[in-house]
Amino acid sequence: MEEFTVVEQGKGVVVDENDGVPEDENEGVPEEEELNNFDHWDQIFRNLDQKDGEQDCLIEKSILLEWIDTLNFQDSVTLETKHGVTRAQLKTLVEKSDKDRNGFIDRLEFEGLIEKHSHELEDIQRSYLLTYLRVAAYAEEYRWWPPPVFILVVSVLQIILFVYTFQFQGDQVFHLLKLQPSKRYEVWRWVSYSLLHGNITHIVLNIILQLMVGLPLEMTNHFWRISLVYFSGVLGGSLMFSVSNPEAGLVGASAGVTGIVTAHLASIILNWKEDSLILRQRMRKREATSPTFGKIVRIARILVVLAILGIDVANMMQQDKDDRTGYSAHFGGGLFGLLVGIVILRNRKVQHWETWAKTCCLGLAVLGLSSLIIWNIVAPDGYYPASAYSDSTN
Structure with missing residues (x-):
């Protein structure tokens, strides 16, 4: 020894x-x-x-x-x-x-x-x-090998389902996976809706944002961490949307994407001091790392996150009656992405206050998800219509 x-x-x-x-x-x-x-x-x-x-x-x-x-x-x-x-x-x-x-x-x-x-x-x-x-x-390490498979696999699956449902008359699959208030007891729908998209603009924007914010986060965290954050946002977004929009269905990955966006804030908060230096895995020599000015990267991350969230808030404030965007799903995804991100994402040097923050966020996440699930189970008759509803995108 x-x-x-x-x-x-x-x-x-x-x-x-x-x-x-x-x-x-x-x-x-x-x-x-x-x-x-x-x-x-x-x-x-x-x-x-x-x-x-x-x-x-x-x-x-x-x-x-x-x-x-x-x-x-x-x-x-x-x-x-x-x-x-x-x-x-x-x-x-x-x-x-x-x-x-x-x-x-x-x-x-x-x-x-x-x-x-x-x-x-x-x-x-x-x-x-x-x-x-x-x-x-x-220091933070960005590693391109092994590749960030989770975000890539989810993105490819979303593209495949979009092409199939819109080019090959896959209506049956579309209706089987989307979130519908009258079929909320089919539990897979609370997550599977995120694999569907309403139109070409919808999926292009979501895929671009998903890759832009998801790949860097997965390169610094294990795939299981990013997957838990992503699907926590997806689940939290669908539950929040169901409670606030009981007469509408839902498709789209924006809740998961917003969850990853706010998870960047969680990572920045937990590793503020350690992010003064960023180490990038070299392309030719995979084992070695190359240093980058971490403070500049940190500022850039904060600006990108604030820009994405700011645009979303601005669009929500200007929403008109023809806008079918499910902003409540965005809010739920962002909220639970932040809470679960603080609990799950890598904290390279744990300080005492961070331990308490993790405990509080875990409690809030469990309480929030449990409350939304219970409401969907015990909601009074008539709150969720049996048939008439319209689809929203997020």
Whole structure:
């Protein structure tokens, strides 16, 4: 059993390599402690080792320097540091740490970088360096391989069903899958309606938005996470629509899409500090990652999410009597996508308040879905008409 010992001001800290390592990609890491508390530097080393492409107890020196340099440059450009570390200083420190000159930093060499070579910097520069190492260890990773299959499969299935129902007279399939108030006890309809679309404009817009917001989210989360968020939005949207529009049917994927959109907000909230650096999987060398300015990506994500939601709200406020869009489904999808997203999506470094937030959101999601389901079961006679209704799209 290998150990990692760090000595700081004459005080030794021993961390067992297998202690406190979450099974699911380092989730559940304890709350952030003081910068000079070295209890978690072994975890930091393991995270960095994994993110350079191969978990072999070695961190590629050039990649480590590239990560730190990207963060340092980003802070310099955004004027967040006045006493940053120069690239020459970074390179010198990393070179000194590589004692055997093999191009990799092993455990003992990383220990030397933390406890010895970093002290060659001024205190404020050392503080920035250690912060950059922590940020890099919990950085967001966008991986194109293995591919984000869930969003692609759902999109292809929606296209196939659209072509079949509109080009090959698939009316029977259309009526079997869409949500109808008189057939709400056919439980598959609460989800299957999202695979159908009313016209070419409807499906094109939904597929574009679905790919635009869904692929990046699935590239940073397991497919099962994004699928739970997506179908939570689909289910929450259909239930909300059924309660608010008892005389209308429903088709379309917008509730699921809106759920993914608001789930981006959940991901941003949970990983605000860690998103200062984004790591992209390289196309030619799948194992390696390339750094990107995370703060710029975060701003872009927020702007895209707010733009999509803003346009939806503006359209809802200007809705006329001929508009058959199911905005209540959008609202339900967005609400439950946000709540379930906070519970389900990856939280790369869990802080105490985030644990409470997850618990509250889980309770609200369960309470909300349960209430809507119960209403659909015990609704008074006549609330849901037996036959006369019109279809809405979302």
